[in-house]
Amino acid sequence: MYDNYRTNGNLGLGLTVNAPKSALMYFGQWRLPSMLMIQLAGERLTLRTWHKFLGLHLDTPRLTMATHNNHLRSSCLRCLDIMKCVAGVHWGADRNTLLRLYLAFIPGKIMYGTTLYKSAAQTHLKKLDVVQTMALHIVLSVFKSTPIILLHAESGVMPHSIYRMELDCHLLHRISALPSSHPVSSLYCLSTVLHQPPTWPRVRLPYIIRNIRACHTLSLNLPRPAPVTPLPPVPLWKDLSPYVSPYFPAPFLKPTDAVLAQQLFYTMDSSTYKDFLGIYTDGCHSPPSSFVSVAYFEDLSICQTWSFSGRYDVLTAELIAIFQALEFIWTFLQPQPSVLYTDSQSSLTLLLPDHLVTHVRTVHAIMEHLLFLVTPHWHLHLQWIPSHVGIRGNENADAAAKQALTSSTLLHVTPDCANSLNLHAAPAYCTLRQPYLPPTCGVFAPTPQNTLRHAIPVETLM
Template sequence: MRLWTWLRPFFCDDGLFWATGKYLHIARDKIRRALACLTAWCKETGFKFSVPKTYYIVFTRKRVRRDPVMFLCGSPITRQYHTKYLGMTFDSSLTWRLHILDLVERCKKPLALMRMIAGKRWGGDRQSLTLLYTSLIRSKIDYGSFLYATAADCHLIKVNRIQYAAIRIITGLMRCTPVGNLEAEANILPLHLRRDQLMLQYFGRVLRLENHPVTHLFNNFYNFAFYSSRPYALPVVGRAKELLTSSNMPLDNLEQIPLADLHFIGVPAVRYNLLANKKHFTNIQFRLQFHSLQDTLYSDYVPVFTDGSKMDGRTSFAFVVLDTVVAHRLPSSSSIFTAELYAIYRAVKHISLSDWVRVVIFSDSLSALQAIDSFSPKSHYMLKLQKLLALCDKEIVLEWVPAHVGIHGNDLADAAAKAAIQDDVVISIKLLYSDLRVLIRHFIFQCWQTNWSLSRCWLRRLKPILGDWKSAYRECRREEIVLSRLRAGTCLFMVQHRFDTSIPRDLCPSCDVYTNVFHILVRCPRLTVHRTGILAHLSANNLSQSVNNILGDDFPFSVLFTFLRNVAYFNRV
């Protein structure tokens, strides 16, 4: 038997092969035959393997009473109970405990770095700290995250605590702040949803390749009824299929990426003659330059104008050539980039069936033209377009023109695309992976929003719809922390007595009640005289005096900070 029927993925100088079986002796015999084949190949070619660096691991939940005996080139192979391959630590029971412990250890140094540059009154701002977290820490957490998602909750909570600690550094929130408020305040996706998102994106990428082994596993997986009664989670293929089915993703219409045939793909002629003056020319100058270009360089070319449009969740495309206008509405899941790219593709297809010899296609989509010019086909229509341009026996040039400067053909294509948005008939096109990613992000966000709407956190009253606080980014680090703590409902004056028993709990002298955010901002009559600025803004905008309006995203927080300084609470928050 040939060696390559046994040998599995190679990465540099690391290789592996595996075998499965209902009983250990079945898998053992398969591995022994593979080792015998490998030994024979070594004798034939003179190639040598390092036996001390070769080992095997038995993945099973059952007790192995006696270690299987394995030989490579006449030397015994040792058994290990955990191994590291491509950055993932596998243990014999696939509990992922060792991998998560190693991951937590590797995240401690970046966390310490964030603490060093983030103080309570100085240091990096919220945006910089968030960027540090996503690039230095979450990138480590993301690697293989949907694989170790089957780990027990007692292991996954250790990874969650890394994110909780990072968010507390970013926002300045206290350690006693309920964890339900943290991710919503920082607008950072919870890790269990992040793992689902990465899993869906991976399978969306893989399912475009018909011959990929994971595609075969996905298509042949069937979720039997008895799986629900098993004490352990589904494999990653089963979880992905279950989630993709429940999310109603249009996988049947997903683009298929064949192996590129380099004999047919040529270098497309894409020009940017007007791009150099994009920031300096007026509309009149652009029109004059365009007409000059058309009269000199493209005097004997047939002009074609393409455009795409997206409004109110609807997408359409159009192209105009001489007296012909072609415009259609596309599926709502299509992005504006897809519309622009598809418009160029349909225009080239129309040109290939005509008698014209020399044609210039004018498009105002710089991103679409640069994608075509990049010679790295990453989508279905880009590959088909490049192949069509190479096979077409006509001279076709793609030229960029600015939008909305009064170029007649471009304005006609723009008007036709906007009119096609109102069409009831939607033509069917292949779903690009970039558009599928948008659908996946939207689905994951809706899952987060649903969970958030059912929570009883204090912050949900202020932020019923998840999203980023525009007002959370301040020039002063102390103001960022004060605002975050007020919104989270956990401030130093409320909990300081828990950390230092010599400090009594903060008691309002006039109301004889324990203070909190609502009491300071709204309720306490002793502070009414200091609330004149707050009350003036609320009355001017016909808003009631409530915490929701005072801590909302549209409130002028300079007024709020002035109030807190006047009542000596700014430094106590």
């Protein structure tokens, strides 16, 4: 195979390496004593000192990421020139507009690839912090001698160092849930420095050690290794596709065809799912980190609500609603034909074969319930329906979810998915963020028409 790869660049499995577009790079502690002579498909590969790969500029031989940081700084400075033109001197946009421009152009560039280039020296990372400071000066229109901590407090923008530390904690939390066969999970499980990570001055720390130190800085308990098997609980000879329908019987347009959608739904409900117990599920999100899952049993006049908090998404709330509805059916109801209506097409797509990518634990838990509820005695189906087209059961579930956000009589549950970590409950994290939160009154006394307090309330930053 090596001879075939060296002569014509064929890797097998239909993959071929394009020699003119390929580059040769060497990474190590020392420089090469002599030039490498490597040929691919009869063409000599060029030995480069830097190369751009997936938006990251890699430099040899030490991989200091200095080239990437310099290129990133130059790109962000061009965006600052646009903000200066929009801000003007005697005229220009207000703070709200300038802050939106900054959040749209600069943080996305800086945070892309942070996992790789955050191991660079602090002198290179501080160059990017200077870009953020310059942008906040333009947004707030203050003197250059203004303390940096006041810039963050007035604008409500956290420093990049805190974002990088938060990202380290989330990555370590996700590593703990990787399959045991994953090489990164093996490094975490076999690590002997979990409780007291070493400190090596002037040396770049390994990937796992950096994440562990971030958790220690925020006084967070290290997550225990809990690998998630990538194999679903459904056996190979069992197919759940006939019981999951992520599509509507006929295409229609929203919202102009809302009446047609209602007619198609009631026709399907009275024919395909006649004499079925109708169950409607929905998930709702309220900033900053409150989620509610609802299961509405229309025929039984029962509405169940569950709430949880954390850095999750609406898809998690939809999956929790489906899981809790199946749990309620299995626990309290007698075997009968049932149909579960949901307006989340993504949730049902994850239940189909070869579509599972995220939310592994929650989806596997739903599949385990489906294995027991798709028997002839239960005859359960999961059906997608369009949202906000006037379907009575779906509208009632949506109204119950919004009303439950302000209710205190909720059954609190913890989503069983390892893709999030609630840092806002950590005292050390709150203490670290406190100096950068907006004060009760403006430091620079902005006018009511030109204030950030209306656009970004203090409650949304806690």
